[in-house]
Amino acid sequence: WPAGTGDLEPALADVGPGGLAVLPLPAGGRVAGACLIGWDAPHDFGPDERALLTASAGLAGQALMRAHAFDAEHELVGMLQRQLLPRRLPKLPGAVAVARYLPSTAGLELGGDWYDVIPLPDHHVALVIGDVQGHSAGAATLMGQMRTALRAYAVEGHPPDVVVSHANRLLTGMETDLFATCVYVDLDMEEGSAWCVRAGHLPPVLRHPDGSTEIAEVEGGPPLGVVTQADFPMSPLRLRPGTLIALTTDGLVETPESDIDEGMDRFAHALAVSAPGHLGLVADALLGNARRNDDVALLLVRYDGMALRPLRESWSVWRLPEAVRHARRFTRRTLRSWGVPDDVVDGVLLIVSELVTNALVHTDGKVRLDLTLISGRLRVAVADASPRTPVKPTSIGWEATGGRGILLVEAMSATWGTLPVSGGKQVWSEIPVGGA
Numbered sequence: 001w002p003a004g005t006g007d008l009e010p011a012l013a014d015v016g017p018g019g020l021a022v023l024p025l026p027a028g029g030r031v032a033g034a035c036l037i038g039w040d041a042p043h044d045f046g047p048d049e050r051a052l053l054t055a056s057a058g059l060a061g062q063a064l065m066r067a068h069a070f071d072a073e074h075e076l077v078g079m080l081q082r083q084l085l086p087r088r089l090p091k092l093p094g095a096v097a098v099a100r101y102l103p104s105t106a107g108l109e110l111g112g113d114w115y116d117v118i119p120l121p122d123h124h125v126a127l128v129i130g131d132v133q134g135h136s137a138g139a140a141t142l143m144g145q146m147r148t149a150l151r152a153y154a155v156e157g158h159p160p161d162v163v164v165s166h167a168n169r170l171l172t173g174m175e176t177d178l179f180a181t182c183v184y185v186d187l188d189m190e191e192g193s194a195w196c197v198r199a200g201h202l203p204p205v206l207r208h209p210d211g212s213t214e215i216a217e218v219e220g221g222p223p224l225g226v227v228t229q230a231d232f233p234m235s236p237l238r239l240r241p242g243t244l245i246a247l248t249t250d251g252l253v254e255t256p257e258s259d260i261d262e263g264m265d266r267f268a269h270a271l272a273v274s275a276p277g278h279l280g281l282v283a284d285a286l287l288g289n290a291r292r293n294d295d296v297a298l299l300l301v302r303y304d305g306m307a308l309r310p311l312r313e314s315w316s317v318w319r320l321p322e323a324v325r326h327a328r329r330f331t332r333r334t335l336r337s338w339g340v341p342d343d344v345v346d347g348v349l350l351i352v353s354e355l356v357t358n359a360l361v362h363t364d365g366k367v368r369l370d371l372t373l374i375s376g377r378l379r380v381a382v383a384d385a386s387p388r389t390p391v392k393p394t395s396i397g398w399e400a401t402g403g404r405g406i407l408l409v410e411a412m413s414a415t416w417g418t419l420p421v422s423g424g425k426q427v428w429s430e431i432p433v434g435g436a
Contacts, residue, residue, distance in 0.1 A: 018039040018041040018042045018043050019038065019041075019043030019044075021035075021037040021038075021045065022035075022036055023037070023053055023057035023060075024061075025064055026057070027061035027062050027065035028065055032065045033060075033061070073137065076137075080140055080141070080144070084114070085114060089117045090117055090119050092119070093123060093189055094189040094303065094304055094305050095187070095301055095302060095304060096279055096301070097117050097302075098280050098301075099298065099299045100296075100298045101114075101115070102296045111139060111140070111143075111294065112130075112131055112132025112139035112140060112142060112143040112180065112295075113297035114129070114130050114144075114297060115129045115298070116128040116129075116147055117299070118151050120186075121157070121421075122312075123188070123189040124188055125187050125189065126150075126154045126163075126184060126185065128184050129183050129249065129297055130201065130224075130297075131182070131201065131249045131250065132179075134178055135295070138176075138178065139178060142174075142178050143180075145174075146167060146171065146182070149167045149171075150182070150184065153167060155419075156420045156422060157421035159422075160195050160196070160234055161197050161233065161234050162422075163184060164184050164199055164224070164232040168228070168232070172224075176225070178225065179200075179223045179225040180199075180223060180224040181201035181223045182199050182200075182224060183203070183204060185247070187245075189303075190310065192240065193236065193237075193239065194236065195234045195235070195236060196218045196235050196236075196237050197234055198218045198220040199220070199222065199224050200220065201220075202247075202249070202250060203215055203216045203217070204216045204237065204245055204246060204247055205245075205246040205248075207243065207272060207274070207276060208240065209243065211272055212272065213272045215265075215268055219233040219234075219235050239303050240303075241304055242276070244271065244276045244279075245300070247298070247299040248267065248297065249295070249298075250263075250294065251294035251297075252298060253267050267286070271286075274286075276302055282300060283298055283300055286298060308374060310372050311372070311373040311374070313330075313334045313371050314370050314371075315327060317356055317359070317367040323356065323367075324353055324360070327352055327353075327369055331348060331349055331371065332345060334371055335371070338373050340378065340433055344434070347412050347431065348378060348380060348431055350408065350412060354405040354408055354409050355369075355380065356369060356382055358427070359427075362386065362390075363384040363385055363386035363424070364385060364386070365385030366385060367382065368383045369381070370383070377430055377433060378433045379430050380428065380431070381426050381429075382428075385423055387420065387425055388425070390406050390427060391406075409429055413430060416428060416429040
């Protein structure tokens with residue numbers, strides 16, 4: 001026995017009273033474990049048996065090391081995948097969203113399925129579901145990249161077809177052998193309208209308030225990452241308050257015994273007999289029969305309609321000497337028609353003057369003023385063609401001729417900020433209006 005293990009032999013006496021072989025399991029220059037083999041009857045170890053045991057120990061050590069590496073990779077990539085999926089879905093005005101994800105039980109139990117719900121300006125929301133080819137760490141990593149890309153392009157204010165086209169060009173430029181499929185739905189909460197773009201993915205399934213279901217007839221483009229200059233047409237979706245939008249991946253509907261069309265019919269039937277008032281239970285029931293040799297993503301959104309629709313008006317600001325005065329006149333006329341108190345109107349006019357002036361002085365191109373009133377809050381937004389965001393000065397000397405506008409907007413607003421929009425930015429301010 002090695003030095004310092006004098007008590008080891010008595011402790012092992014019951015393992016092999018007739019004979020005992022203690023085999024270190026070497027792997028990669030270190031010991032991965034030990035194997036103990038005991039005999040009840042007296043046993044002599046011949047040279048051939050010793051050689052066999054030694055060789056077997058080496059093979060077992062290598063196998064054990066590979067198993068440890070597999071477990072470590074599985075844990076690491078599983079953690080990565082959990083971090084890349086949304087931790088929670090946002091609360092939506094006029095809709096309820098529920099999502100589920102089940103990993104595969106084959107291989108590393110990893111995959112490239114993902115979902116996302118992206119709040120957008122003007123009470124729009126983007127619904128996304130997708131699937132990266134393969135079940136590997138690379139698929140999970142690419143999934144995170146595609147989810148981030150689609151979210152970034154959506155927040156920039158691009159229309160759905162442009163969002164998907166940008167993501168396609170990004171993936172083709174990555175020089176990867178993997179491709180991805182996805183569905184992108186832009187849902188207008190105010191109007192109850194939706195536009196869908198499909199890139200090689202399963203179409204949405206709609207469950208209407210009367211319990212009928214339909215597999216949406218949505219034009220499709222190729223999977224992402226296959227053709228650089230591909231077209232991704234937009235298709236409208238018919239929605240009414242109470243309509244359930246269901247997006248899923250092929251792991252839920254495709255089995256070795258049936259094709260995708262049969263699986264989609266089963267999926268639609270399961271939605272038809274469900275109770276959409278409890279989306280969490282519906283999602284759990286739909287996943288109950290999912291095959292687990294592929295990962296599954298499921299996104300359910302019930303459109304209920306906004307209880308209170310906002311008031312909106314817009315004004316195109318022309319680059320004229322009296323442009324700011326015209327913008328103020330439009331604002332005063334609009335707010336008075338909405339019943340906004342005069343003391344609030346005065347503050348709003350000051351904010352409009354500053355934002356419109358900044359856009360005209362510091363940018364070129366079109367300038368648009370948007371006014372929105374909902375739930376006692378007024379939103380003033382000025383969009384221009386420059387991506388450069390205004391910077392709040394840290395200090396201003398008494399002789400400075402500029403820089404006070406943003407400080408004034410901040411002082412007059414409950415909150416303010418900037419948003420990237422297609423071709424530029426939007427600077428916005430929110431002001432409480434009380435009971436208006």
